[in-house]
Amino acid sequence: MTRASIHSILVVDVGGTSVKCGMVVDRVPQAGERLFPSSSLRNADPVGSFARLVREFCAEAGLTPDLMVSTVPGFIDTDGDRVLFAGNVPELNGHRLASELGALLGFPVIIERDSVLVLAGEAIAGAAKGADSVLGLFFGTGVGGAFLQGGEAFRGGGWALEIGHMPFGNEGRTLEGLRTDCLETYVSGRALEVIAARHGVPVTEVFVQSRRIPELSADVDRFVRDQALAVGTAVALFSPATIVLGGGVCAIEAFPRRQLEELVALRAPFAETGRPMDLRWAGLGWRAVLYGGLKAADDYAAARSMPASEAKQERESLP
Numbered sequence: 177m178t179r180a181s182i183h184s185i186l187v188v189d190v191g192g193t194s195v196k197c198g199m200v201v202d203r204v205p206q207a208g209e210r211l212f213p214s215s216s217l218r219n220a221d222p223v224g225s226f227a228r229l230v231r232e233f234c235a236e237a238g239l240t241p242d243l244m245v246s247t248v249p250g251f252i253d254t255d256g257d258r259v260l261f262a263g264n265v266p267e268l269n270g271h272r273l274a275s276e277l278g279a280l281l282g283f284p285v286i287i288e289r290d291s292v293l294v295l296a297g298e299a300i301a302g303a304a305k306g307a308d309s310v311l312g313l314f315f316g317t318g319v320g321g322a323f324l325q326g327g328e329a330f331r332g333g334g335w336a337l338e339i340g341h342m343p344f345g346n347e348g349r350t351l352e353g354l355r356t357d358c359l360e361t362y363v364s365g366r367a368l369e370v371i372a373a374r375h376g377v378p379v380t381e382v383f384v385q386s387r388r389i390p391e392l393s394a395d396v397d398r399f400v401r402d403q404a405l406a407v408g409t410a411v412a413l414f415s416p417a418t419i420v421l422g423g424g425v426c427a428i429e430a431f432p433r434r435q436l437e438e439l440v441a442l443r444a445p446f447a448e449t450g451r452p453m454d455l456r457w458a459g460l461g462w463r464a465v466l467y468g469g470l471k472a473a474d475d476y477a478a479a480r481s482m483p484a485s486e487a488k489q490e491r492e493s494l495p
Contacts, residue, residue, distance in 0.1 A: 408444040
């Protein structure tokens with residue numbers, strides 16, 4: 177398979193709430209994604225269910241993909257195939273998702289951490305375009321992170337920057353499927369739902385209502401301060417030139433972006449290093465995953481059609 181032979185790419189974003197399907201055709205991300213509930217994968221045959229919803233989307237779109245790129249909200253083994261742990265869709269745990277799906281669908285499947293695809297998309301066509309050293313943190317149903325250096329994702333020993341699972345706090349907070357006192361129990365969308373329920377307001381109104389309910393305001397302030405602590409910690413570890421923040425939590429009406437920016441400036445070691453803070457907000461939304469999927473497909477094709485040295489040059493020439 178070569179880059180030129182890939183005309184249509186199916187891109188799937190598996191989240192804790194929904195599974196989004198979209199297409200890239202002749203290198204152009206298409207409009208008109210389809211959403212399926214993530215609950216459709218939470219059964220005894222999650223891979224078979226996944227294949228069925230993919231077939232349904234492809235039939236509606238009238239396209240047969242040359243290749244599929246899918247996000248996984250969690251840990252992926254170093255083989256790029258086996259799902260080690262997906263806290264919000266635990267039924268996928270242990271499955272060799274790329275191989276099993278590919279066998280059922282009849283075309284190659286690539287799986288990638290969701291945050292890597294989102295940040296890659298923002299680096300190609302969004303808020304991080306032109307940036308060389310980029311840290312991305314995304315607060316959605318869970319909390320994801322990625323770090324790109326020269327356009328390539330930092331992997332560490334395999335699944336680096338699964339920041340939502342890092343130890344955080346010491347209050348005994350728990351959420352189903354997660355370890356006690358990990359970051360997601362403090363600053364994820366699921367954690368925000370707990371705050372909203374405590375005060376009897378819809379989660380979509382939690383920031384607006386915090387302006388008139390003092391007790392809610394205090395909880396929201398703590399939530400944002402904990403976000404800043406997480407961002408500051410990651411900045412100290414990776415020393416990025418650029419920070420990109422995003423995710424569904426940050427898109428809720430009246431989310432206090434300015435407050436978070438100010439707190440990150442205090443928490444991260446900018447004063448000590450003399451480095452200015454370059455903090456940007458993700459702007460592509462769902463389309464970031466489509467652009468990220470395009471790059472993942474290019475990398476996949478390059479690695480299989482040319483020597484490693486040429487593949488590296490090909491990646492560096494990506495738009």
